[in-house]
Every structure is written in structure tokens, then in C-alpha cells.
Amino acid sequence: MSGSDIDTTALLQQVKQASADGKITASAAENIAIWLTEDRYARYAGQVADHITSGKWKELDDAFWTIIPFGTGGRRGKMYPIGSNAINERTIGESAQGLAEYVKDNVKGDLSCAIAYDTRHRSREFAELCARIMVSNGFTVYFLDDYRSTPELSFLVRYKKCSCGIMVTASHNPPSDNAVKVYWSTGGQVMPPHDKKIIDNVMNVQEIPLGVEFDAAVNDGKVVICTKETDEAFISNVAQQKFDGPRDLKILYSPLHGVGASAVIPALKADHFTDVTIFGPHEEPNGDFPNVPEHVSNPENPAVFDAAIAQAKTDGTELILATDPDCDRVGCAAPKTMDATGEWGTFTGNQIAALLCDHVLSERKKGGGLTPEHYIVKTLVTTEMARRIADSYGVRTCGNLQVGFKWIGGTMDAEGPDKFLFGCEESHGYLVGQYARDKDAAVASMLLAELAANCKAEGKSLHEKLESLWWQHGYHAERLLNQKMPGSEGMANMQKLMGKFRQQPPQTVGGLKLLQVRDYLNDTITTPDGEVTHLNGPSGNMVILDLEEDNYVAVRPSGTEPKVKFYMFTYVAAEQLSLLDAAQEEMEQRLDAFEKDLKAFADSV
Structure with a gap:
């Protein structure tokens, strides 16, 4: 249906009636009316009208019930051709235009923007769209002309001294999703005060300039293709983080159909690992993620390793690495003992954080370069084992941070990057070095390989190495519970649940008494007696319930998905450990009890 054929009055009446009949929410009706009547959405009015006349009310409600927000890393959601609550040309365009307008108003001198994209559907298309918009606003664009990693985009912003950066990726979300992550001149994701002001700009975008064609901008030098140059500089900087040691290790690597082979393989090669194979079923760059469980390429999920482990048991592989589609997160699996044909196991993000933290600090100590001014950085929901390891090496921990690696990058700049040793977050994100301000699966893969090779030379497995750290620093077990709350009702229930945790928290969780509630939104600590x-x-929308015996639970709404996250932490001090197996079993039962009580509490809302 073309714009001239639209009977807006009749369509608006149908929308009003659909809302009255409960087929769509009132907020969806309001946003549909805006897309039907306002000039800035004129090019989409025909598609909206077609949906109305076809009675596609569910599709319309899903696409319009809210305005897709900026979360912890940017604007992320399900792709759909129209809709304020979907990723499409308009919402991506608003993101780029809002960023451009804010940078123009607040940055002096020549303006430039780095842009990269991953293997998801429409990622290249959205990257070119963003480039056209930035050029139309007077920016020079430095463009990575192939599938590349998010940390390489962070590096590129710093390398070319760009005013800002855009990464087109939805990380480890399902194939239906896409997103943009927005970066500041530091190479880190935008932080206060820029984030909220950029969001205001995005939400008020009227016109999106699209007069510049991508190929013409390349020919005019307004879009600078710099892939080869950036690749070489990026890998060189990653390789500078390596430590000397044995390299006798057979590695199987899975990019999970994403960009990772462009970063991890060169990094391992630069660190002199020669026996590296890409896992064939996951090698093809493919936005459908066809050969992973439920088509979700998330290295946090142990099931993504099953097929690779089956192969590893037959071909002598000693370490499996896997990265998410934009290669900023890494997971790994290894044999439980030195017998690679025997039982294998994966590691949680917190366990990898502990292993890497100890490896980096141990190697730095050998070089005699550690001082009390050196520091590691972690978030509030990342294992305290990292802090205890840092304490044992006499270095600081900056750990009073909200969720999101941007806070780790920001802390590096605030504290001084020269004394930065290691950054980690529980969701499999790690960084060593100053070359980027976002987590990097390439450098983490390289260091994990080093550690596994060291362990092999000492006659122990990675799992046995972790056990030795538990004996030294205490047994730590963590678990993440995601309570999904989709749709408009879900958003309301999320707010109710967070309010209940603040006003009427459970007095016990898993049989352990509540000692206090830390409310990071209202900056208060409240004890059970008031x-x-x-x-x-x-500041942030998070609550932490401190329980007996140094156990605690953190609760926060996800910044990118309609769910509430429960982070559960248990601990047995080293001096209280007698049998590790018994402690593991007891803490597993405790986590089960935590999960049961938290689910019941959430269901009561």
C-alpha cells in the first residue's frame, strides 16, 4: 500500500478498536498512530497500513508496544521491518543519527567514527547504513570491510583516534536479533554523562539523512576501508600481552559461526601455538548459527561444547576454546585429568576469571613488576575469588562496579591504565593490556592456552589447577538464574519484583539468614530490624542480599533482555575446607535451595 492510498482516519479507527478489544496494548496503539501520521515515519506508513488491514495484531503489538531502549551496551532486540520496539532501518538509523548529533554538539575538531559488524543477518547492511548517516553528518568513517570482532572495533576507535564508534552485533542473542553498540573516543562503550544525553538525542531524532551512497563515500575518501592495517595492528597489540612458557598443546577452536577466527587464530599463532584446529561444524560464518544448541551461540552454555568434546576425545585435543559471534566472550572445556580420552568439563565465567587472574598475576610477579599500586578490575556480580587472588599477590581490586564491561574500561582510565593488570566479568568477559576498553576473547583465548600448556608441563589439568586455587583461596561456587518476564506485563512485574526486594525482602534464602540489603538505586543499606x-x-537498579557465612545474592533487571537476573554466590573459607568433594556437594545443594526460594519469591509478585 503506497502512502497516497492510505486512509489514515479509517486505519486509526481500526487501531483504536483493536486496543479496545484487547488485541493490542494501549502503548502499541499510541506508537502505531505516530508511525502512521508523523512525517518522519512516512516511508514506513504503507507497511504499517498493510499490517493493520491484514489483521496482524500480534505482530503489531510485539513491534510497537514500547520504544526499544538503550541497555548496558546499546540498542538490542528482535529484527522486524517496522516498529518502535524492533531493530530495523529506522531504529538503527535513529541510533546513528542521535550519536552523530550529540558528538557534533560536544566534540571540537575533525569528526570521525569507527564502524564494524559481525556475521548476523543484516549486519553489513546496518553497518553501511550507519556509515552513510555518519558521513552525511560530516564524519570520516573508518570501516572494517569484513566480519570483525567487537574488541577490534574498540581498538580501532583508539588506533585512529576516532570521536566515536559503532559495532553492529547482538552478541550471543538468538538469530532473530541484532543491535548496535555505541562507543566513545576512549574505545569504551558510552558512559555517563554521555549515555543518557545520547539516548535523549536518539529518542528525538526527526530526519535521518540518507543522501550519501556507501560506495560513493568510499570513492570520495569519506569512508576509509582500513581492515588489513587494523588487523595487523590489533593482533600485534594482543600478542604483546603474551608470557613466555611451554607451547606444547593441541587446541580445538570454535568460532560458533561468528567472527572469532579473524582474531583468535592469529593471536594464537602470534603466541607460537602451532597445533590449532578450527572445529568444522562451527566454522562457517552464518547468522542462523545452525549447528549449536537452539541456534544460540553462547559460550556460557556448556551444551555448545558437546560436539567438540566428542571429537576431542578421539583426536588428542587437550583444550577447547569457543567464542561468541562478536568474539568478546570466551568459554573453554578441558579434560578433568591428564587423560584427554576421559571425562571433560567446562568452566564457568567466574572460574575462568579466577584462572586467568592467577595466571596473569603469577607471570607478572615472575618479572618482578607487581606493586601495591597495580590493580585488577571486576564487577559487583563477579566472583570474590578474583579479589582474594589479587590480595594474595599484594595488588588492589577495584570491584565496586555495576554490571557491564564499560565500567571496567572506565575504571582503567580513571585509575590509570599503566597499572592495570586484568579486568573480568562473570559473563565470560576478560581483558589484559591497554589496547582496548572492552572485553576481548582473543587475548583471553591466548592466555588460557598459555595456562593450559603450563599445567600440562607440570603434569596437571586445568581443572586440577582450579582445585589448587580453591585450596589456597577457599571454595567459591556461583550460579546465575534468569527469570524471564516478557512483554508489557513482564516489564511491570520486573518493577514490582525489584520493589518487593527493596521493601519486603525474604528474611532467609536457602536457609541462611538475611543480614542486610544493599540497594544501589537508593544508595542505602537496610538491616532486617529496619x-x-x-x-x-x-548507582544502578540492583539489590544485593547479604546472607550468613559470606554468601550473597545480587538481583537486577537485564539491560538488554526482558528478564530479571539472580546472581548467587556461596563460599567456604580455605581454613574450613577438609574435603573438597564434600564442600562442592554442599554448596551445590545450597545453590539449589537459593534457586528454589528465589523462584518462589519471584512467582509471588
């Missing part, structure tokens, strides 16, 4: 004191912490 005593309230000030909380010195980073």
Missing part, C-alpha cells in the same frame, strides 16, 4: 545507613556504591 536500620538504614548510606551505601557508598555505584
Whole structure:
């Protein structure tokens, strides 16, 4: 249906009636009316009208019930050709235009923007769209002309001294999704005060300039293709983080159908690992992620390793690495013992954080370069084992941070990057070095390979190495529970649940008494008897329930998906460990009890 054929009055009446009949929410009706009547959405009015006349009310409600928000890393969601709550040309365009307008108003001198994209459907298309918009706003664009990693985009922003950056990726979300991550001149994702001001700009975008064609901008030098140059510089910087040691290790690597082979394989080669094979079923760059469980390429999910482990048991592989589609997160699997044909196991993000933290600090100590001014960085929902390891090496931990690697990058700049040793977050994100301000699966893969080779030379497995760290620093077990709350009702229930945790928290969780509630939104600490004191912490919509025996639970709504996350932490001090197996079993039962109580509490809302 063309714009001239649209009977707006009749269509608006149908929308009004659909809302009255409960076929769509009131907010969807409001947003549909905006897309039907306002000039800035004129090019999409025909598609909206077709949906209305075809009675596609569910599709319309899903696409319009809200305005897709900026979360912890940018604007992410399900792709659909129309809709305020979908990723499409308009919402991607608004993101780029809002960023461009803000940078123009706040940055002096020549303006430039780095842009990269992953293997998802429409990622290249959206990357070119963003490039056209930035050029139309007077920016020079530095463009990575092939599938590349998010940390390489972060590096490119710094390498070319760009004003900002855009990465087109939805990380490890399902194939239906896409997103843009927005970066500041530091190479880190945008932080306060820029983030909220950029969001305001995005939400108020009227016109999106599209007069410049991508190929013409390349020919005019407004879009600079710099892939080869950036690749070489990026890998050189990653390789500078390596440590000397044995390299006798057979590695199987899975990019999970993403960009990772462009970063991990060169990094391992630069670190002199020669026996590296890409896992064939996951090698093809493919936005459908066809050969992974439920088509979700998330290295946090142990099931993505099953097929690779089956192969590893027959071909002598000693370490399996897997990275998510944009190669900023890494997971790994290894034999439980030195027998690679026997039982294998994967590691949680917190366990990898502990292993890498100890490896980096141990190697740095050998070089005599550690001082009390050196520091590691972690978030509030990342294992305290990293802090205890850092304490044992006499270095600081900056750990009073909200969720999101941007806070780790920001801390590096605030504290001084020269003394930065290691950054980690529980969701499999790690960084060593100063070359980027976002997590990097390439450098983490390289260092994990080093550690596994060291362990092999000492006659132990990675799992046995982790056990030795538990004996030294205490047994730590963590678990993440995702409570999904989709749709408009889900959003309301998320707010109710967070309010209940603040006002009427459970007095026990898993049989352990509540000692206090840390409320990071209201900056308060409240005890069960009602005593309230000030909380010195980073502001954010998160609550932490401190329980007996150094156990605790963190609760926060996801910044990118319609769900509430429960982060559960248990601990047995080293001096209280007698049998590791018994401690593991007891803490597993405790986590089960935590999960049961938290689910019941959430269901009561």
C-alpha cells in the first residue's frame, strides 16, 4: 500500500478498536498512530497500513508496544521491518543519527567514527547504513570491510583516534536479533554523562539523512576501508600481552559461526601455538548459527561444547576454546585429568576469571613488576575469588562496579591504565593490556592456552589447577538464574519484583539468614530490624542480599533482555575446607535451595 492510498482516519479507527478489544496494548496503539501520521515515519506508513488491514495484531503489538531502549551496551532486540520496539532501518538509523548529533554538539575538531559488524543477518547492511548517516553528518568513517570482532572495533576507535564508534552485533542473542553498540573516543562503550544525553538525542531524532551512497563515500575518501592495517595492528597489540612458557598443546577452536577466527587464530599463532584446529561444524560464518544448541551461540552454555568434546576425545585435543559471534566472550572445556580420552568439563565465567587472574598475576610477579599500586578490575556480580587472588599477590581490586564491561574500561582510565593488570566479568568477559576498553576473547583465548600448556608441563589439568586455587583461596561456587518476564506485563512485574526486594525482602534464602540489603538505586543499606545507613556504591537498579557465612545474592533487571537476573554466590573459607568433594556437594545443594526460594519469591509478585 503506497502512502497516497492510505486512509489514515479509517486505519486509526481500526487501531483504536483493536486496543479496545484487547488485541493490542494501549502503548502499541499510541506508537502505531505516530508511525502512521508523523512525517518522519512516512516511508514506513504503507507497511504499517498493510499490517493493520491484514489483521496482524500480534505482530503489531510485539513491534510497537514500547520504544526499544538503550541497555548496558546499546540498542538490542528482535529484527522486524517496522516498529518502535524492533531493530530495523529506522531504529538503527535513529541510533546513528542521535550519536552523530550529540558528538557534533560536544566534540571540537575533525569528526570521525569507527564502524564494524559481525556475521548476523543484516549486519553489513546496518553497518553501511550507519556509515552513510555518519558521513552525511560530516564524519570520516573508518570501516572494517569484513566480519570483525567487537574488541577490534574498540581498538580501532583508539588506533585512529576516532570521536566515536559503532559495532553492529547482538552478541550471543538468538538469530532473530541484532543491535548496535555505541562507543566513545576512549574505545569504551558510552558512559555517563554521555549515555543518557545520547539516548535523549536518539529518542528525538526527526530526519535521518540518507543522501550519501556507501560506495560513493568510499570513492570520495569519506569512508576509509582500513581492515588489513587494523588487523595487523590489533593482533600485534594482543600478542604483546603474551608470557613466555611451554607451547606444547593441541587446541580445538570454535568460532560458533561468528567472527572469532579473524582474531583468535592469529593471536594464537602470534603466541607460537602451532597445533590449532578450527572445529568444522562451527566454522562457517552464518547468522542462523545452525549447528549449536537452539541456534544460540553462547559460550556460557556448556551444551555448545558437546560436539567438540566428542571429537576431542578421539583426536588428542587437550583444550577447547569457543567464542561468541562478536568474539568478546570466551568459554573453554578441558579434560578433568591428564587423560584427554576421559571425562571433560567446562568452566564457568567466574572460574575462568579466577584462572586467568592467577595466571596473569603469577607471570607478572615472575618479572618482578607487581606493586601495591597495580590493580585488577571486576564487577559487583563477579566472583570474590578474583579479589582474594589479587590480595594474595599484594595488588588492589577495584570491584565496586555495576554490571557491564564499560565500567571496567572506565575504571582503567580513571585509575590509570599503566597499572592495570586484568579486568573480568562473570559473563565470560576478560581483558589484559591497554589496547582496548572492552572485553576481548582473543587475548583471553591466548592466555588460557598459555595456562593450559603450563599445567600440562607440570603434569596437571586445568581443572586440577582450579582445585589448587580453591585450596589456597577457599571454595567459591556461583550460579546465575534468569527469570524471564516478557512483554508489557513482564516489564511491570520486573518493577514490582525489584520493589518487593527493596521493601519486603525474604528474611532467609536457602536457609541462611538475611543480614542486610544493599540497594544501589537508593544508595542505602537496610538491616532486617529496619536500620538504614548510606551505601557508598555505584548507582544502578540492583539489590544485593547479604546472607550468613559470606554468601550473597545480587538481583537486577537485564539491560538488554526482558528478564530479571539472580546472581548467587556461596563460599567456604580455605581454613574450613577438609574435603573438597564434600564442600562442592554442599554448596551445590545450597545453590539449589537459593534457586528454589528465589523462584518462589519471584512467582509471588
